[in-house]
Amino acid sequence: MKINAFSKTYEGRKVLDMPEMELTSGKIYAVIGANGSGKSTLAKCLAGILTTDQKQQILSPDISVGYMPQKSYAFRMNVEKNIFLGSKDLIRAKKLMKDLQIEHLAKKSAAKLSGGETARMALGRVLMKTFDLLILDEPTAAMDMETTSLTENLLMEYCRETGCVLLLVTHSLQQARRVADEVFFYYKGKLVESGKKEHVLYSPEMEETQKFLKFYGE
Amino acid sequence: MQSALAKAVALILSADAELCNILSVTAKMSISSSLIALILGVPIGIWLGSSRFRGQSILLIINRTLMGMPPVVCGLIFYMLFSGVGPFGKWKWLFSVRIMILAQVVLILPIVVGNMETYVTGIAQTVKETAKGLGLSGWKTFFLLMNECVYQICSTYLLAFARSIAEVGAVSMVGGAIAWKTNVMTTAIMQYTNRGNFSLGIALGLILMTISLVVNILISVMQRRINR
Ligand SMILES: Nc1ncnc2c1ncn2[C@@H]1O[C@H](COP(=O)(O)OP(=O)(O)OP(=O)(O)O)[C@@H](O)[C@H]1O
Ligand SMILES: [Mg+2]
Numbered sequence: 001m002k003i004n005a006f007s008k009t010y011e012g013r014k015v016l017d018m019p020e021m022e023l024t025s026g027k028i029y030a031v032i033g034a035n036g037s038g039k040s041t042l043a044k045c046l047a048g049i050l051t052t053d054q055k056q057q058i059l060s061p062d063i064s065v066g067y068m069p070q071k072s073y074a075f076r077m078n079v080e081k082n083i084f085l086g087s088k089d090l091i092r093a094k095k096l097m098k099d100l101q102i103e104h105l106a107k108k109s110a111a112k113l114s115g116g117e118t119a120r121m122a123l124g125r126v127l128m129k130t131f132d133l134l135i136l137d138e139p140t141a142a143m144d145m146e147t148t149s150l151t152e153n154l155l156m157e158y159c160r161e162t163g164c165v166l167l168l169v170t171h172s173l174q175q176a177r178r179v180a181d182e183v184f185f186y187y188k189g190k191l192v193e194s195g196k197k198e199h200v201l202y203s204p205e206m207e208e209t210q211k212f213l214k215f216y217g218e
Numbered sequence: 219m220q221s222a223l224a225k226a227v228a229l230i231l232s233a234d235a236e237l238c239n240i241l242s243v244t245a246k247m248s249i250s251s252s253l254i255a256l257i258l259g260v261p262i263g264i265w266l267g268s269s270r271f272r273g274q275s276i277l278l279i280i281n282r283t284l285m286g287m288p289p290v291v292c293g294l295i296f297y298m299l300f301s302g303v304g305p306f307g308k309w310k311w312l313f314s315v316r317i318m319i320l321a322q323v324v325l326i327l328p329i330v331v332g333n334m335e336t337y338v339t340g341i342a343q344t345v346k347e348t349a350k351g352l353g354l355s356g357w358k359t360f361f362l363l364m365n366e367c368v369y370q371i372c373s374t375y376l377l378a379f380a381r382s383i384a385e386v387g388a389v390s391m392v393g394g395a396i397a398w399k400t401n402v403m404t405t406a407i408m409q410y411t412n413r414g415n416f417s418l419g420i421a422l423g424l425i426l427m428t429i430s431l432v433v434n435i436l437i438s439v440m441q442r443r444i445n446r
Pocket of ligand 2: 039040041070137
Protein backbone atom coordinates (compact mmCIF):
# COMPACT_ATOMS: atom_id res chain seq x y z
CA MET A 1 0.00 0.00 0.00
CA LYS A 2 1.55 3.22 -1.18
CA ILE A 3 1.18 6.57 0.53
CA ASN A 4 2.07 9.61 -1.54
CA ALA A 5 4.19 12.36 -0.09
CA PHE A 6 2.17 15.23 1.40
CA SER A 7 2.26 18.09 3.86
CA LYS A 8 -0.23 20.05 5.97
CA THR A 9 0.01 23.73 6.78
CA TYR A 10 -2.05 25.55 9.42
CA GLU A 11 -2.04 29.32 9.52
CA GLY A 12 1.18 29.47 7.53
CA ARG A 13 2.94 26.94 9.75
CA LYS A 14 3.79 23.57 8.32
CA VAL A 15 2.71 21.14 11.03
CA LEU A 16 3.30 17.96 9.06
CA ASP A 17 5.68 16.93 6.32
CA MET A 18 5.43 13.39 5.04
CA PRO A 19 7.68 11.59 2.60
CA GLU A 20 6.37 8.90 0.29
CA MET A 21 5.85 5.58 2.07
CA GLU A 22 5.05 1.96 1.54
CA LEU A 23 2.96 0.00 4.09
CA THR A 24 2.61 -3.77 4.25
CA SER A 25 -0.68 -5.60 4.84
CA GLY A 26 -1.17 -7.24 8.21
CA LYS A 27 1.47 -5.13 9.89
CA ILE A 28 1.04 -2.79 12.83
CA TYR A 29 2.68 0.61 12.59
CA ALA A 30 3.01 2.67 15.74
CA VAL A 31 3.13 6.44 15.39
CA ILE A 32 4.92 8.05 18.30
CA GLY A 33 5.98 11.58 19.14
CA ALA A 34 5.46 14.37 21.68
CA ASN A 35 2.33 16.53 22.02
CA GLY A 36 1.80 18.64 18.94
CA SER A 37 4.25 16.68 16.82
CA GLY A 38 1.58 16.10 14.18
CA LYS A 39 0.36 12.57 14.92
CA SER A 40 -3.34 13.39 14.85
CA THR A 41 -2.86 15.57 11.80
CA LEU A 42 -1.26 12.61 10.03
CA ALA A 43 -4.20 10.40 11.05
CA LYS A 44 -6.77 12.92 9.82
CA CYS A 45 -5.02 13.48 6.51
CA LEU A 46 -4.86 9.75 5.83
CA ALA A 47 -8.51 9.35 6.88
CA GLY A 48 -9.47 11.97 4.33
CA ILE A 49 -10.81 14.37 6.92
CA LEU A 50 -8.26 17.09 6.29
CA THR A 51 -7.29 18.24 2.83
CA THR A 52 -3.54 18.32 2.39
CA ASP A 53 -1.54 21.20 0.91
CA GLN A 54 -1.18 19.18 -2.29
CA LYS A 55 -5.00 18.85 -2.51
CA GLN A 56 -4.62 15.44 -4.12
CA GLN A 57 -5.29 11.91 -3.07
CA ILE A 58 -2.71 10.46 -0.71
CA LEU A 59 -4.01 6.93 -1.03
CA SER A 60 -5.38 5.04 -3.98
CA PRO A 61 -9.19 5.53 -3.94
CA ASP A 62 -9.94 1.81 -3.80
CA ILE A 63 -8.34 1.51 -0.37
CA SER A 64 -10.92 1.54 2.41
CA VAL A 65 -9.88 3.52 5.45
CA GLY A 66 -11.26 3.27 8.97
CA TYR A 67 -10.49 5.90 11.56
CA MET A 68 -11.12 6.42 15.24
CA PRO A 69 -10.60 10.03 16.41
CA GLN A 70 -8.57 10.90 19.48
CA LYS A 71 -11.77 12.03 21.19
CA SER A 72 -14.36 9.26 21.07
CA TYR A 73 -17.88 10.36 20.32
CA ALA A 74 -20.95 8.69 21.76
CA PHE A 75 -24.00 9.00 19.54
CA ARG A 76 -27.26 9.69 21.33
CA MET A 77 -28.41 6.08 21.41
CA ASN A 78 -27.54 3.01 23.43
CA VAL A 79 -24.16 1.27 23.30
CA GLU A 80 -25.37 -1.60 21.15
CA LYS A 81 -26.85 0.72 18.52
CA ASN A 82 -23.61 2.70 18.49
CA ILE A 83 -21.73 -0.52 17.78
CA PHE A 84 -24.15 -1.45 15.00
CA LEU A 85 -23.35 1.79 13.20
CA GLY A 86 -20.16 0.05 12.10
CA SER A 87 -22.02 -2.90 10.61
CA LYS A 88 -25.05 -5.04 11.39
CA ASP A 89 -23.08 -8.23 12.00
CA LEU A 90 -24.64 -9.66 15.17
CA ILE A 91 -22.03 -12.32 15.85
CA ARG A 92 -19.17 -9.91 15.45
CA ALA A 93 -20.87 -7.39 17.71
CA LYS A 94 -21.31 -10.01 20.43
CA LYS A 95 -17.70 -11.06 20.20
CA LEU A 96 -16.33 -7.51 20.23
CA MET A 97 -18.49 -6.45 23.15
CA LYS A 98 -17.29 -9.50 25.04
CA ASP A 99 -13.65 -8.90 24.18
CA LEU A 100 -13.90 -5.25 25.18
CA GLN A 101 -15.93 -6.11 28.28
CA ILE A 102 -18.87 -3.89 27.50
CA GLU A 103 -21.54 -6.61 27.17
CA HIS A 104 -23.19 -5.50 30.40
CA LEU A 105 -23.46 -1.95 29.02
CA ALA A 106 -25.19 -2.96 25.78
CA LYS A 107 -28.52 -1.31 26.59
CA LYS A 108 -27.06 1.66 28.43
CA SER A 109 -27.31 5.12 26.93
CA ALA A 110 -23.91 5.79 25.37
CA ALA A 111 -23.88 9.36 26.62
CA LYS A 112 -23.73 8.09 30.20
CA LEU A 113 -20.58 6.00 29.78
CA SER A 114 -17.31 6.84 31.47
CA GLY A 115 -14.37 8.04 29.39
CA GLY A 116 -12.75 4.63 29.15
CA GLU A 117 -16.05 2.91 28.45
CA THR A 118 -16.75 5.37 25.66
CA ALA A 119 -13.33 4.61 24.16
CA ARG A 120 -14.03 0.88 24.32
CA MET A 121 -17.38 1.37 22.62
CA ALA A 122 -15.86 3.57 19.91
CA LEU A 123 -13.17 0.99 19.27
CA GLY A 124 -15.73 -1.80 19.04
CA ARG A 125 -17.75 0.34 16.63
CA VAL A 126 -14.89 0.81 14.20
CA LEU A 127 -13.69 -2.81 14.50
CA MET A 128 -17.14 -3.98 13.34
CA LYS A 129 -15.95 -3.30 9.82
CA THR A 130 -12.99 -4.60 7.88
CA PHE A 131 -10.76 -1.98 6.34
CA ASP A 132 -7.59 -2.05 4.25
CA LEU A 133 -6.14 0.63 6.48
CA LEU A 134 -7.27 1.24 10.03
CA ILE A 135 -6.09 4.35 11.86
CA LEU A 136 -6.58 4.57 15.61
CA ASP A 137 -5.66 7.82 17.32
CA GLU A 138 -4.61 6.93 20.87
CA PRO A 139 -7.38 4.36 21.42
CA THR A 140 -6.13 3.31 24.84
CA ALA A 141 -5.34 6.76 26.27
CA ALA A 142 -8.44 6.71 28.48
CA MET A 143 -8.28 2.99 29.35
CA ASP A 144 -6.99 1.30 32.48
CA MET A 145 -4.07 -1.17 32.31
CA GLU A 146 -6.18 -4.31 32.11
CA THR A 147 -8.38 -2.95 29.33
CA THR A 148 -5.34 -1.64 27.50
CA SER A 149 -3.83 -5.09 27.50
CA LEU A 150 -7.11 -6.66 26.29
CA THR A 151 -7.30 -4.05 23.57
CA GLU A 152 -3.75 -4.66 22.40
CA ASN A 153 -4.42 -8.36 22.04
CA LEU A 154 -7.65 -7.65 20.23
CA LEU A 155 -5.90 -5.32 17.80
CA MET A 156 -3.15 -7.83 17.03
CA GLU A 157 -5.77 -10.51 16.45
CA TYR A 158 -7.83 -8.17 14.24
CA CYS A 159 -4.81 -7.41 12.07
CA ARG A 160 -3.85 -11.04 11.75
CA GLU A 161 -7.36 -12.07 10.80
CA THR A 162 -8.29 -9.25 8.43
CA GLY A 163 -4.84 -8.55 7.03
CA CYS A 164 -5.35 -4.83 7.35
CA VAL A 165 -2.66 -2.26 7.90
CA LEU A 166 -3.01 -0.78 11.37
CA LEU A 167 -1.68 2.67 12.09
CA LEU A 168 -1.68 3.06 15.84
CA VAL A 169 -1.03 6.52 17.24
CA THR A 170 0.21 6.17 20.79
CA HIS A 171 1.90 8.01 23.59
CA SER A 172 3.10 4.86 25.20
CA LEU A 173 6.51 3.50 24.25
CA GLN A 174 5.63 0.31 26.08
CA GLN A 175 2.59 -0.11 23.90
CA ALA A 176 4.61 0.46 20.75
CA ARG A 177 7.11 -2.12 21.94
CA ARG A 178 4.39 -4.64 22.69
CA VAL A 179 2.30 -4.44 19.54
CA ALA A 180 4.13 -2.68 16.72
CA ASP A 181 6.05 -4.22 13.85
CA GLU A 182 7.32 -0.89 12.65
CA VAL A 183 7.51 2.55 14.24
CA PHE A 184 7.23 6.11 12.94
CA PHE A 185 8.77 8.73 15.17
CA TYR A 186 7.59 12.29 14.63
CA TYR A 187 9.29 15.38 15.90
CA LYS A 188 7.77 18.79 15.21
CA GLY A 189 5.87 17.58 12.18
CA LYS A 190 8.79 15.75 10.66
CA LEU A 191 9.19 12.03 10.29
CA VAL A 192 12.56 11.82 11.98
CA GLU A 193 13.01 8.09 12.11
CA SER A 194 11.10 5.06 10.92
CA GLY A 195 11.59 1.37 10.48
CA LYS A 196 11.55 -1.85 12.47
CA LYS A 197 10.72 -1.36 16.13
CA GLU A 198 13.93 -3.11 17.16
CA HIS A 199 15.72 -0.33 15.41
CA VAL A 200 13.66 2.78 16.26
CA LEU A 201 12.73 1.85 19.83
CA TYR A 202 15.91 0.13 20.96
CA SER A 203 18.83 1.52 19.01
CA PRO A 204 17.78 4.70 17.20
CA GLU A 205 20.25 6.68 15.14
CA MET A 206 18.76 10.13 15.42
CA GLU A 207 19.44 12.41 18.36
CA GLU A 208 15.75 13.44 18.72
CA THR A 209 14.66 9.82 18.97
CA GLN A 210 17.33 9.03 21.53
CA LYS A 211 16.24 12.02 23.64
CA PHE A 212 12.60 10.99 23.39
CA LEU A 213 13.40 7.44 24.51
CA LYS A 214 15.50 8.72 27.40
CA PHE A 215 12.66 10.95 28.51
CA TYR A 216 10.32 8.00 28.65
CA GLY A 217 12.62 6.12 30.97
CA GLU A 218 15.02 4.17 28.81
CA MET B 219 -59.13 44.83 41.72
CA GLN B 220 -60.29 41.69 43.50
CA SER B 221 -63.58 41.67 41.64
CA ALA B 222 -61.70 42.00 38.33
CA LEU B 223 -59.68 38.91 39.20
CA ALA B 224 -62.81 37.00 40.20
CA LYS B 225 -64.47 38.02 36.95
CA ALA B 226 -61.39 36.93 35.02
CA VAL B 227 -61.55 33.45 36.53
CA ALA B 228 -65.27 33.34 35.83
CA LEU B 229 -64.64 34.28 32.18
CA ILE B 230 -62.14 31.46 31.80
CA LEU B 231 -64.38 28.93 33.52
CA SER B 232 -67.44 29.89 31.50
CA ALA B 233 -65.49 29.69 28.23
CA ASP B 234 -66.56 33.18 27.20
CA ALA B 235 -67.14 33.34 23.42
CA GLU B 236 -64.90 36.31 22.69
CA LEU B 237 -62.18 34.90 24.91
CA CYS B 238 -62.36 31.60 23.04
CA ASN B 239 -62.15 33.37 19.70
CA ILE B 240 -59.05 35.27 20.81
CA LEU B 241 -57.48 32.03 22.01
CA SER B 242 -58.17 30.25 18.74
CA VAL B 243 -56.76 33.10 16.62
CA THR B 244 -53.71 33.18 18.87
CA ALA B 245 -53.23 29.43 18.61
CA LYS B 246 -53.61 29.50 14.84
CA MET B 247 -51.12 32.33 14.48
CA SER B 248 -48.44 31.13 16.85
CA ILE B 249 -48.57 27.45 16.00
CA SER B 250 -48.48 28.10 12.23
CA SER B 251 -45.73 30.70 12.39
CA SER B 252 -43.51 28.72 14.75
CA LEU B 253 -43.96 25.54 12.69
CA ILE B 254 -43.15 27.28 9.41
CA ALA B 255 -40.11 28.95 10.97
CA LEU B 256 -39.01 25.57 12.34
CA ILE B 257 -39.37 23.75 9.02
CA LEU B 258 -37.41 26.45 7.20
CA GLY B 259 -34.95 27.26 9.95
CA VAL B 260 -33.78 23.84 11.13
CA PRO B 261 -32.21 22.76 7.80
CA ILE B 262 -30.66 26.22 7.34
CA GLY B 263 -29.26 26.16 10.87
CA ILE B 264 -27.87 22.64 10.49
CA TRP B 265 -26.36 23.59 7.14
CA LEU B 266 -24.75 26.75 8.52
CA GLY B 267 -23.44 24.90 11.54
CA SER B 268 -22.03 21.89 9.75
CA SER B 269 -20.33 23.32 6.68
CA ARG B 270 -17.57 25.79 5.97
CA PHE B 271 -17.79 28.04 2.94
CA ARG B 272 -16.95 31.49 1.69
CA GLY B 273 -19.32 34.17 2.94
CA GLN B 274 -20.50 32.06 5.85
CA SER B 275 -19.48 34.54 8.52
CA ILE B 276 -21.37 37.30 6.70
CA LEU B 277 -24.51 35.14 6.69
CA LEU B 278 -24.07 34.54 10.41
CA ILE B 279 -23.70 38.26 11.11
CA ILE B 280 -26.82 39.02 9.07
CA ASN B 281 -28.71 36.33 10.94
CA ARG B 282 -27.58 37.66 14.29
CA THR B 283 -28.70 41.14 13.27
CA LEU B 284 -32.11 39.81 12.24
CA MET B 285 -32.39 37.98 15.55
CA GLY B 286 -32.39 41.35 17.24
CA MET B 287 -34.77 43.10 14.85
CA PRO B 288 -37.35 45.11 16.81
CA PRO B 289 -40.81 43.65 16.09
CA VAL B 290 -42.25 47.08 15.30
CA VAL B 291 -39.68 47.51 12.53
CA CYS B 292 -40.77 44.19 11.10
CA GLY B 293 -44.40 45.33 11.43
CA LEU B 294 -43.59 48.60 9.70
CA ILE B 295 -41.91 46.84 6.74
CA PHE B 296 -44.82 44.47 6.20
CA TYR B 297 -47.33 47.26 6.68
CA MET B 298 -45.66 49.26 3.92
CA LEU B 299 -45.31 46.27 1.60
CA PHE B 300 -48.94 45.22 1.96
CA SER B 301 -50.73 48.56 2.42
CA GLY B 302 -52.91 49.89 -0.42
CA VAL B 303 -50.00 51.67 -2.11
CA GLY B 304 -47.42 48.94 -1.43
CA PRO B 305 -46.23 46.42 -4.04
CA PHE B 306 -48.39 43.65 -2.59
CA GLY B 307 -51.34 45.91 -1.78
CA LYS B 308 -53.70 44.23 -4.23
CA TRP B 309 -53.34 40.90 -2.42
CA LYS B 310 -55.46 42.47 0.35
CA TRP B 311 -53.52 40.64 3.05
CA LEU B 312 -53.27 43.53 5.47
CA PHE B 313 -55.24 43.01 8.70
CA SER B 314 -55.50 39.27 8.16
CA VAL B 315 -54.14 36.38 10.19
CA ARG B 316 -52.11 35.38 7.16
CA ILE B 317 -49.89 38.47 7.21
CA MET B 318 -49.53 38.18 10.98
CA ILE B 319 -48.13 34.69 10.45
CA LEU B 320 -45.81 35.99 7.74
CA ALA B 321 -44.45 38.77 9.94
CA GLN B 322 -44.01 36.33 12.81
CA VAL B 323 -42.10 33.88 10.62
CA VAL B 324 -39.70 36.67 9.65
CA LEU B 325 -39.20 37.50 13.32
CA ILE B 326 -38.76 33.92 14.52
CA LEU B 327 -36.85 32.33 11.65
CA PRO B 328 -33.50 33.97 12.56
CA ILE B 329 -33.91 32.75 16.14
CA VAL B 330 -34.48 29.18 14.97
CA VAL B 331 -31.53 29.38 12.58
CA GLY B 332 -29.24 30.90 15.21
CA ASN B 333 -30.27 28.44 17.88
CA MET B 334 -29.64 25.43 15.65
CA GLU B 335 -26.44 26.83 14.19
CA THR B 336 -24.88 27.37 17.59
CA TYR B 337 -25.69 23.85 18.70
CA VAL B 338 -24.67 22.11 15.49
CA THR B 339 -21.36 23.99 15.31
CA GLY B 340 -20.46 22.40 18.61
CA ILE B 341 -20.98 18.80 17.50
CA ALA B 342 -20.81 18.69 13.68
CA GLN B 343 -17.05 18.33 13.36
CA THR B 344 -16.80 15.37 15.73
CA VAL B 345 -19.91 13.70 14.35
CA LYS B 346 -18.66 14.04 10.79
CA GLU B 347 -15.18 12.78 11.62
CA THR B 348 -16.55 9.80 13.53
CA ALA B 349 -19.00 8.93 10.75
CA LYS B 350 -16.35 9.29 8.09
CA GLY B 351 -14.04 7.06 10.13
CA LEU B 352 -16.74 4.38 10.08
CA GLY B 353 -17.07 4.73 6.31
CA LEU B 354 -20.67 5.98 6.52
CA SER B 355 -22.32 7.71 3.56
CA GLY B 356 -23.15 11.41 3.43
CA TRP B 357 -26.86 10.76 3.91
CA LYS B 358 -26.31 8.43 6.81
CA THR B 359 -24.10 11.09 8.39
CA PHE B 360 -26.76 13.75 7.87
CA PHE B 361 -29.41 11.59 9.54
CA LEU B 362 -27.07 10.86 12.42
CA LEU B 363 -26.49 14.58 12.83
CA MET B 364 -30.27 15.18 12.75
CA ASN B 365 -30.71 12.48 15.37
CA GLU B 366 -28.15 14.20 17.59
CA CYS B 367 -30.24 17.38 17.28
CA VAL B 368 -33.65 15.97 18.21
CA TYR B 369 -33.90 17.56 21.64
CA GLN B 370 -32.40 20.79 20.40
CA ILE B 371 -35.05 20.94 17.67
CA CYS B 372 -37.82 20.40 20.23
CA SER B 373 -36.51 23.06 22.58
CA THR B 374 -35.99 25.45 19.68
CA TYR B 375 -39.59 24.91 18.62
CA LEU B 376 -40.85 25.70 22.09
CA LEU B 377 -38.75 28.84 22.19
CA ALA B 378 -40.11 29.91 18.80
CA PHE B 379 -43.66 29.24 19.95
CA ALA B 380 -43.14 31.21 23.16
CA ARG B 381 -41.75 34.16 21.21
CA SER B 382 -44.64 34.06 18.80
CA ILE B 383 -47.36 33.89 21.41
CA ALA B 384 -45.91 36.75 23.46
CA GLU B 385 -45.16 39.10 20.57
CA VAL B 386 -47.28 42.23 20.25
CA GLY B 387 -45.57 44.96 18.20
CA ALA B 388 -45.58 43.41 14.74
CA VAL B 389 -48.94 41.62 14.97
CA SER B 390 -50.81 44.68 16.17
CA MET B 391 -49.45 46.75 13.28
CA VAL B 392 -50.13 44.31 10.46
CA GLY B 393 -53.11 42.58 12.05
CA GLY B 394 -54.85 45.65 13.38
CA ALA B 395 -56.22 43.82 16.44
CA ILE B 396 -59.68 43.51 14.92
CA ALA B 397 -62.12 41.85 17.31
CA TRP B 398 -63.33 38.38 16.25
CA LYS B 399 -60.79 38.42 13.40
CA THR B 400 -57.18 39.30 14.12
CA ASN B 401 -57.21 39.98 17.83
CA VAL B 402 -54.68 37.82 19.67
CA MET B 403 -54.02 37.57 23.39
CA THR B 404 -51.36 40.24 23.59
CA THR B 405 -53.17 42.79 21.44
CA ALA B 406 -56.42 42.09 23.27
CA ILE B 407 -54.76 42.74 26.63
CA MET B 408 -53.61 46.13 25.35
CA GLN B 409 -57.04 46.91 23.98
CA TYR B 410 -59.02 45.94 27.03
CA THR B 411 -56.63 47.69 29.36
CA ASN B 412 -57.01 50.90 27.36
CA ARG B 413 -60.76 50.57 27.65
CA GLY B 414 -60.59 49.95 31.37
CA ASN B 415 -61.94 46.41 30.99
CA PHE B 416 -59.40 44.79 33.26
CA SER B 417 -61.05 41.44 33.86
CA LEU B 418 -60.72 40.15 30.29
CA GLY B 419 -57.16 41.48 30.24
CA ILE B 420 -56.34 39.65 33.45
CA ALA B 421 -57.97 36.47 32.20
CA LEU B 422 -55.81 36.59 29.08
CA GLY B 423 -52.73 37.48 31.09
CA LEU B 424 -53.31 34.46 33.36
CA ILE B 425 -53.65 32.14 30.41
CA LEU B 426 -50.58 33.59 28.72
CA MET B 427 -48.51 33.20 31.86
CA THR B 428 -49.70 29.63 32.31
CA ILE B 429 -48.76 28.72 28.76
CA SER B 430 -45.40 30.39 29.21
CA LEU B 431 -44.84 28.43 32.42
CA VAL B 432 -45.66 25.13 30.76
CA VAL B 433 -43.48 25.91 27.75
CA ASN B 434 -40.55 26.89 29.95
CA ILE B 435 -40.85 23.75 32.05
CA LEU B 436 -40.75 21.74 28.83
CA ILE B 437 -37.72 23.71 27.59
CA SER B 438 -35.83 23.08 30.80
CA VAL B 439 -36.61 19.36 30.59
CA MET B 440 -35.30 19.34 27.00
CA GLN B 441 -32.22 21.29 27.99
CA ARG B 442 -31.44 18.80 30.71
CA ARG B 443 -31.65 16.01 28.16
CA ILE B 444 -29.32 17.87 25.81
CA ASN B 445 -26.77 18.45 28.51
CA ARG B 446 -26.90 14.76 29.26
N1 LIG C 1 -7.20 23.29 13.33
C1 LIG C 1 -5.96 23.69 13.62
N2 LIG C 1 -5.59 24.97 13.41
C2 LIG C 1 -4.32 25.38 13.68
N3 LIG C 1 -3.37 24.58 14.17
C3 LIG C 1 -3.68 23.30 14.40
C4 LIG C 1 -4.97 22.78 14.15
N4 LIG C 1 -4.99 21.48 14.48
C5 LIG C 1 -3.76 21.20 14.93
N5 LIG C 1 -2.95 22.28 14.88
C6 LIG C 1 -1.54 22.33 15.27
O1 LIG C 1 -0.83 21.33 14.57
C7 LIG C 1 0.16 20.75 15.41
C8 LIG C 1 0.03 19.24 15.40
O2 LIG C 1 -1.19 18.89 16.04
P1 LIG C 1 -1.65 17.38 16.26
O3 LIG C 1 -3.02 17.40 16.78
O4 LIG C 1 -1.40 16.64 15.00
O5 LIG C 1 -0.63 16.90 17.38
P2 LIG C 1 -0.52 15.49 18.06
O6 LIG C 1 0.83 14.94 17.71
O7 LIG C 1 -1.68 14.65 17.74
O8 LIG C 1 -0.51 15.87 19.60
P3 LIG C 1 -1.16 15.13 20.86
O9 LIG C 1 -0.15 14.14 21.34
O10 LIG C 1 -1.34 16.21 21.84
O11 LIG C 1 -2.45 14.51 20.44
C9 LIG C 1 0.01 21.36 16.79
O12 LIG C 1 1.02 22.30 16.97
C10 LIG C 1 -1.34 22.03 16.73
O13 LIG C 1 -1.33 23.20 17.49
MG1 LIG D 1 -3.24 13.87 18.80
